[in-house]
Amino acid sequence: MFKKGVSIKTAIIISIVIIMIAALFAGCSSDKKQNAQTNAKPETNGKREVTVKVGAAAVPHAEILNFIKPKLKQEGINLEVVVLDDEGQLNPALQTKQIDANYFQHVPYLNSVAKEKGYDFVVAAKVHVEPIGFYSQKIKSKDELKEGAKIAIPNNPSNEYRSLALLQANGLIKLKEGIANYSATPRDIAENPKNLKFVEVEAAQLTRALPDVDGAVINTNFVLEAKIDPKTALFREDANSPYANDLVVRKGDETRPEIKKIAEYLTSPDVKKFLGDKYGVAVVPAF
The missing domain is CATH 3.40.190.10 (Periplasmic binding protein-like II)
Structure with missing residues (x-):
């Protein structure tokens, strides 16, 4: 194994050095792997977490979204609720992709501004009516x-x-x-x-x-x-009002799995009960 003339003592020292170097490289590789695991996005139920930003009016829309937020977390969806001081900026924010959806408006209002502003939005879910x-x-x-x-x-x-x-x-x-x-x-x-x-x-x-x-x-x-x-x-107004407040997205995004899941939870029996318990006659389910 070793060249002639190399003493047994020297050979042993060289072997020890080789083993130490190998161990050092193995340790670095392990650290890199551990760091990669630490920096990776957390997974929930085996699914990589996806962040979805939804712009909303403060009351009751943001409160309703925050109610379903923990349930969505379990589905691997990190729901970020964005409340702006000026609700009139929620459609421009959706148009410019600052948010993924908004929840503050009814269809007659959307139609009244869509043509003028060139919005190509669709309704992903009809959620509630706030009788004027x-x-x-x-x-x-x-x-x-x-x-x-x-x-x-x-x-x-x-x-x-x-x-x-x-x-x-x-x-x-x-x-x-x-x-x-x-x-x-x-x-x-x-x-x-x-x-x-x-x-x-x-x-x-x-x-x-x-x-x-x-x-x-x-x-x-x-x-x-x-x-x-x-x-x-x-x-x-009574509960038959055509002014349901909707979850609105850019056309084509209504088929995104995370948007469909948010729509599903917004129109769930749990939300229906939440609306009745918290708001009574002020906020009526539209589903």
């Missing part, structure tokens, strides 16, 4: 509305029509025939027996405007955020 309601700090019944009473309504096209349709359903006004695309303004009122005066206000500001008007038609999510009891509405 009429609130007042000055009267206890719609019959107490006086001639020329001042009424605040949302100023975005779809919710403006929705508010006027609610007032029509309660006999306070009558809209022109043939209004299409869920779009109407006070100019489309054909009959106004009490000569009601309408103030168009940014939807998120309606609760603040309430003390200055005789009544206001307000979306339930803003009522909840303002800590107003939704049961105090003088009248509201």
